[in-house]
Amino acid sequence: MKSEKISEAVVRRLPVYLRYLNDLNKREVSTVSSQELGLKLDLNPAQIRKDLAYFGDFGRKGIGYDVSYLIEKIRHILNLDQQINAVLVGAGNLGQALSNYNLYLRENIKIVAVFDENPTKVGSRISTLTVQPMDEISDTIKSRNIRIGIITVPDVEAQNVADRLIAAGIEAILNFAPTILKAPANIRIHAADFTTDLLSLAYYLDNGKDGSADDGAQEDK
Amino acid sequence: MKSEKISEAVVRRLPVYLRYLNDLNKREVSTVSSQELGLKLDLNPAQIRKDLAYFGDFGRKGIGYDVSYLIEKIRHILNLDQQINAVLVGAGNLGQALSNYNLYLRENIKIVAVFDENPTKVGSRISTLTVQPMDEISDTIKSRNIRIGIITVPDVEAQNVADRLIAAGIEAILNFAPTILKAPANIRIHAADFTTDLLSLAYYLDNGKDGSADDGAQEDK
C-alpha cells in the first residue's frame, strides 16, 4: 500500500469496477483476472492492476482477484460500507427520474429527501418521498445527516441552491444544471450536465471535412 | 491554425465556452477576454487561449475575443451550424426528462424521434413527439437523417439497442445506461451514467480517516 495522492481518473474508474464485480458476484463467479476486467470494461489490464494497487495488494499472483473480497475493498474505499444520505433539489422531470433510479441503486447512496421551490409541487409524492418546501432544507440536511446534494433545478437557480446546500453543511454536490458552480474548495462538485456531453459528441460527427472521408466498414458486433 | 490532433479534453470544454458566450451575447456583451472566461468557468485563462488557438487565431491581442464571432467559430467546430438530428430510445422517466429538455436547447441538436419496446408506451406523446415501436427504428433513422442516438433503456437492453442503432447507420451514441457498450471504432460513444458520478463523489466525503490511516497491514511469512 502506498500513500500517494489518488488521481481523479482512478477514482472515476472504481465505480465501474464495482459495477461489473457486482455483476460477477450475482452470477456466482468467485475469481476474476485484470485481463478479463480489461476486456469487459475496455481498459488496459495493467491500468486496472495499478489502480487497485494504490489501495492495497488485493490480488493473488497466478490467480487473480477474489470477487467478493474486491467488492468489499472497493466499497470501503468509496465510503460505501455505510449508508450515505443524499438530498435532491428540483422535482422536475429529471429529478423524478433520478428519484426513481434510487430504488435500483444497489449501493449505499440513498436519496432521502426531495425539495422544490414550486408550491404546487410541494406535498406531492415522488417515488417513496414527499416533496418538501425549500425553507425546510437546512433543518432536514442537519437532522437527517445528509452529505450529498443533487441539483436538478434550472440553471439560473442552481448557484442559489448550491449556496443553501453548502450553508446547511453538505459535503459534495452532483450538479445537473448547465452552470459552473462556485463553492469553497472543501466542497466537492461534479458536473453531470448532459448537454455538454451531447454537444461535444457532435464534434466527432464526420462531415467529410477531413482525411477520414468515408470508412464504411460497418458491422454488427 | 495547426493540424495537430485535438484532444478529448479540449473538445469537452468547447460546449462550456459556447454556453457562457451565448450568455454574454444575450446580455449584449460584445468582447470577452480569456481571463474573464477563466474566472467564470473555473479554468486557467492560458488553457482557454490554447484550446481556441488549436482551431485558429480568433482573438485580438490587447482586446480579447469578439463574442459573436467566437460563437460562430465554435458552433462551426462542433458541427452545430447545421441541424443535427438525434433519436432517443427508452421512453421512461429519464427519456421523458431529456425529451423535454429538447425545447430548451438553443443549439442545433434536436431529438426528432422517440422509441420504446413497451407496447403500452408506443403511441403516447412525449413533449411534441409520438413514441414509436422499435421495429421502425432503422427506417426512421435512415429516412430522417438521424446521426446521434441517445440510449435511456435499462442496462440489460442497452447493448442490443446500440447494435440496432449502429446497424441503422448512426454515427454517435450518448449512453445513459450503466454499461460499457461495445461498438466499432468509427462509432463515437459517450458514457453519461450518473451512478458512476454519484459513487465516485462518495470517495471524497471526509470520514476523518484522512491520511488514509487504514488497516492494510499485510503479514509476511
Add this chain to the structure above:
DNA sequence: GCTTAATTTATATAACTAATTACAATCCGG
C-alpha cells in the same frame, strides 16, 4: 516429490498527454 510451464499480480520504467507558466508580439486609447 521435484521440475517445468502457464498464469497473473505488482511495480519500475518509459512514453505519452495535458495543464501551467512565462513571455514576446501585438493592439488600442489617449
Add this chain to the structure above:
DNA sequence: CCGGATTGTAATTAGTTATATAAATTAAGC
C-alpha cells in the same frame, strides 16, 4: 507613439497510461 491590456505559443511541469519484468501460484509430467 507610449503604456496598459491581452493574445498566441514556447518551455516547463504535472498527470496519466502503457510497457516490461520479477515474483508468486497452481497444475501437470514424470
